[in-house]
Amino acid sequence: MNVVNESPRRKELTRLAAQLFVQEGFDRTTVRMLAQEMGIKSGSLFHHFRDKQEILAAVIEEGTQNALSIARQALEGCEDSAEARLHAMARAHLETLLTDRNAHVVALYEWRRLDAEARDHLSHLRDAYEALWERVIDEALEAGLIRGDRFLVSRFVMGALNWTVRWYDPEGPRKPEDLAHELIAMIAPASSDAPLSTKV
């Protein structure tokens, strides 16, 4: 139902909702606030969405879908070294989180607010995105760029990236790309250099 109903109007409303959800959190965002931001009255909102839950689901679907396609695009553009691919992935992730500052953040931080039905419907999307991450991590492990457990490394790296939302200052000197670079420098022993002797 959501996947099909993609009128430009609805997409625009979804974009505005994402902004508010990031600023205030889903629970504290009222339908009145949403309506005002959209330039309509609260009653009119329910012509576009069945209920508040459906707005959240739309935002999260949009956010994950977007992150997924941007990440895929970034990876297509670099088939070279494992390090370049890891960097591209981290950079794409951070840009959807910190530059966009919208739907992807909601997807990560308000996932638990989805009802069972929506979680069920959207989990395959999230899984696809995480699978992309695990593949890139795998390549980096095989290349000897990093070391450790595949699962744990993925979680730690994504955690480090996801948490940037809490402290990153867009007005500051560092760009998302810089963060991506620094993170990889932190976990890859000899960045852009010979692999380790001890392969895992």
Place this chain on the structure above:
Amino acid sequence: MNVVNESPRRKELTRLAAQLFVQEGFDRTTVRMLAQEMGIKSGSLFHHFRDKQEILAAVIEEGTQNALSIARQALEGCEDSAEARLHAMARAHLETLLTDRNAHVVALYEWRRLDAEARDHLSHLRDAYEALWERVIDEALEAGLIRGDRFLVSRFVMGALNWTVRWYDPEGPRKPEDLAHELIAMIAPASSDAPLSTKV
């Protein structure tokens, strides 16, 4: 006011509140739910706390204070290598997050829900805890155990640790200590070995 008013009763109520805040989130936890968990009626709750905000502040103060003293304790017990200290710090952090599963999680995940006054009152506590982290990171940098920017490394490491709350399974095979070990193995090139030739 909060600092002084530390009756055992209030402490117990704070502990119960922390549990609910973790499970449901602050916004979705009603005073009626809190009261029921405490075995009293909702009206009685306001004999112990002025309002719902004050409960949150009490939980976060407790959680941060506790994390701080446990971390200090852990560091006192190991004055040896920078790696041992880093490990002790990560382990202490994870245990207050994942074993306790209580106030420290609330302190991290519901900080934004504090009103301006409470944030002002509690920020020095949070700063003290983060300063502890930065000191340990500094030592590790100076020892050549890890490399990178002091500020960014701190944020990345804390982010990786804080995000574990989202995926860690207490029933699974891995203990918090294992996670601490794996994280350090990921960022320290030659764990428990000679330092790098390239000091930062």
Place this chain on the structure above:
DNA sequence: GTCTATAGCGGGATAGAC
């Protein structure tokens, strides 16, 4: 597709008896 008006509910918090 948007409006006004409002139903219906559940939230935080208070008052005063015990």
Place this chain on the structure above:
DNA sequence: GTCTATCCCGCTATAGAC
């Protein structure tokens, strides 16, 4: 320190006119 009773408010969602 806890109870009952209740106020008042703001929230989500609906109904029907335009």
